[in-house]
Amino acid sequence: MVKLIHTLADHGDDVNCCAFSFSLLATCSLDKTIRLYSLHDFTELPHSPLKFHTYAVHCCCFSPSGHILASCSTDGTTVLWNTENGQMLAVMEQPSGSPVRVCQFSPDSRCLTSGAADGTVVLWNAQSYKLYRCGSVKDGSLAACAFSPNGSFFVTGSSCGDLTVWDDKMRCLHSEKAHDLGITCCDFSSQPVSDGEQGLQFFRLASCGQDCQVKIWIVSFTHILGFELKYKSAMSGHCAPVLACAFSHDGQMLVSGSVDKSVIVYDTNTESILHTLTQHTRYVTTCAFAPNTLLLATGSMDKTVNIWQFDLETLCQARSTEDQLKQFTEDWSEEDVSTWLCAQDLKDLVGIFKMNNIDGKELLNLTKESLADDLKIDSLGLRSKVLRKIEELRTKVKSLSSGIPDEFICPITRELMKDPVIASGMCDAILSCRGCFVLNE
Incomplete structure (x- = not known):
């Protein structure tokens, strides 16, 4: 169902992050470098490795077009690179000078976030390379960041375990304790869910942390009704802190990597485990799905990046x-x-x-x-x-x-609940449509 097709072993120290564009794979490391590989044959590009950072590179990410790569480092900078020739486009210094742990492009490529160890988060203009807005979380350092698929808000995760939601003006919309001992990563499913009649949009968010859990959240946001973050479920499987998580492009799979050295691939519909991969010999620090092919990359403190390929036919057969x-x-x-x-x-x-x-x-x-x-x-x-x-x-x-989450659907009519009430029966109380409650009275 899934097989290891290639191993990259060019970094001289721990691999901290890996990211895909439609044609390239980027990896970064404690060895201060970023490396670029072609997805055609996994050969390293002539202008790789990219060198500028003076300390460990913690995160790298492609712009949606794939023409620009961002990287951030303990040296307090976030750097933009031209992926076609390796030319450095801009060096953006965190205002506080604090080590930058995470960076992320907005879906429209106009903005870039950078989150630092002192809890500051900066929203940069990715065209002018100028600072747009700056904020900070109340406690802890920033370790995770993800934009919603429509770009109207983004979420950060901190070492104190809080998920904080920001709008595109850097206003804090919501903050919630999500993981004991700290959050390590978060990711949105790229497939938004909407109800055209009501104008509502729902998003699935995954988060993971030092508590050994991967959690799924349902996020909704409208300018009229405001923001809601609702806990849905927790994925089991890891026996140690979970350091990374990522949705597949179609939202049907979720992958996580852990201190227990394993990689787990889940079916997001059933929340069952599809695969457990144990080829890494040290902590798994990063994982990413390719946007247009059934490829998965996993990176580790063993200094390697493994490339996995899924067999669509057998994947379908394995599911119910x-x-x-x-x-x-x-x-x-x-x-x-x-x-x-x-x-x-x-x-x-x-x-x-x-x-x-x-x-x-x-x-x-x-x-x-x-x-x-x-x-x-x-x-x-x-x-x-x-x-x-x-x-x-x-x-x-x-x-x-x-795509409306099941908890928003009336269990009786299977319609979107517009005016839900609690209906008590002989067994458990259920949330259902008011119409159903009236009819059953």
Whole structure:
């Protein structure tokens, strides 16, 4: 399902961070350097390594276009590089001179954040290289930062365990204790979830820390209703502090790396463990998914970066039928449809569906009339069974496309709750729509 395809061993000290663009992989280290590799064959670029920092480089990140790389260091600077030729574009000094632990571009490339050991966070103009706004957390040093997919706010994580949310004017929207002993990393799923009717947007945020946990949060923000950060769940698996976490580009997987030397890949829908990778010989300090391919990079204090490749076909087979329906239905091939028919105890229809070239998109558009007139399925009972199964499929696809977290959905009608109430039953109390509560009264 996932295999190690390459190991990079060019750094002379601990690897602190790795990051992907669409064509490159960047790594940085305690050895004061940043290295760039081509994703075509993982050869190092001619202008690599990039050298300027006088102390350890803690973090590196690409601009969304991939043309600019940012790096930050204990020397108190954040540096911008041209990735095509390695030319240094700007050196931005943290106003306090404190060691810079983390940096991150906004989704529109206009801004760059830098967070420092003294708790200061700076929002830079990434075009003029000028300081835009500056703020600070109340306690601890900054170790993590992530922009929301729409760029309207960003989150920082501190060594005292707080998640702090800032808007694009550097106003503090929210602060919450998230991890005992400190936060080490956080990341947003790049796939925002929205409810067009209500104008709401939901985001999934992952955080990890010294408490050995990876936590999932549901974040919502509107200018009318304000900001809400809601704890959803915790991923288990590591037995030591978790140093890094990252979502895959499609939001379907989450990876974490730990002091226990392991890398764990989770299915974000079921929160189950898909893989546990144990090839690193020391602490795993960083992990990142490529944006356009099924590649994963993991870096460690063993001075290496491992490149892993996922097999999409076996990944799909390893997940439950329900998860496959949710994730891939509209892109199913004719063979995928045949597999689904067999799973629904409808294998007698495989030949008819293949003969008519029914793929995932066509499957979702089938009607009672097309089953009878076009596919010539004479049995009324068989047509009814197929229609029921397809309707179940449509419901699941609609649920996925809306992406609204389950806790915002009425457990009775499966609609977005607009005016929820607590409805007490014989067992547990449940949160449901007011309409359902009234009907049940």
